[in-house]
Amino acid sequence: MNIGAILFLLFSLFLGSFQTPVSEPVHVIDTESMEGVFGFTNADGTSIIVHGLGVGQEAAMSKWNKAIGESGKVLSVKYATYQKGNIDKSSGRDTSYNFENMAGYIFNVKEGSSTPNETYFLINENDFDLKALLPIKKTEDALKNDSLIAKEISAKKQRPITNIWQIAQFSDSQKLFLVKFKRQGDDMLFSLVLQREDKLLFNDFPAKTKDEISVWRVDDGGEVTPDMFSLLFAAKTSDGLALSIEWWGSEGENTFVIADDGEQFHELPISYYRYTYPT
Known part of the structure; x- marks a missing residue:
């Protein structure tokens, strides 16, 4: 190889070191245009x-x-x-x-x-x-009301907690909790709460009732438990996560999709109901 060829090769390598590296494609779903x-x-x-x-x-x-x-x-x-x-x-x-x-x-x-x-x-x-789909680790771990995450959720909502479970995990920094709050007069509340690093994002299910026979669902006795909930999928979006959640009751199953904007959840206009009451 002559001197000219060597110099050309060195110059090419020098220029290549300054080239912008090719970025990896970002895999997300678009919740605004999602169909199915x-x-x-x-x-x-x-x-x-x-x-x-x-x-x-x-x-x-x-x-x-x-x-x-x-x-x-x-x-x-x-x-x-x-x-x-x-x-x-x-x-x-x-x-x-x-x-x-x-x-x-x-x-x-x-x-x-x-x-x-x-x-x-x-x-x-x-x-x-x-x-964009994320692996889901299903759990039904009951946590103590004086655990750190329970205290953080209670303080954020300014309401005492009666029960809390971790029901899913998507990564080390993203966990989903089912939280039932203490009744206040006729007001009852449970929430699905996503913990993302130092943030808490809520999807609330408030209800007003005089009794606790059928509060959120027919004959639910005013109770929510982790076995009532499962996930069809979790997917990354440009803002955070989209979750498709199944909620079982005594008469059937509601399936809905929620997505977060980085600060809170909102429900998408995509839902489904199956009537499965035993014959």
């Missing part, structure tokens, strides 16, 4: 039914190709057909036992395995960045 539909799996977990939408939506259904549920599990799905159902045999329950009698849009699970009778959120993978 809810459904649940059949008795062997091989199909999902999307119900309650009326007829004539086959074209819209065909774009959903992924399903997310069970703490962030992702399934590949494909729209198959519209099922007319059998109203004479139907129990009126939105369960896997009544799956074949229900009217709705049927999706076949192509990749992945699901648990029977589980709720899933169906999306298009081109519009929902699946790499």
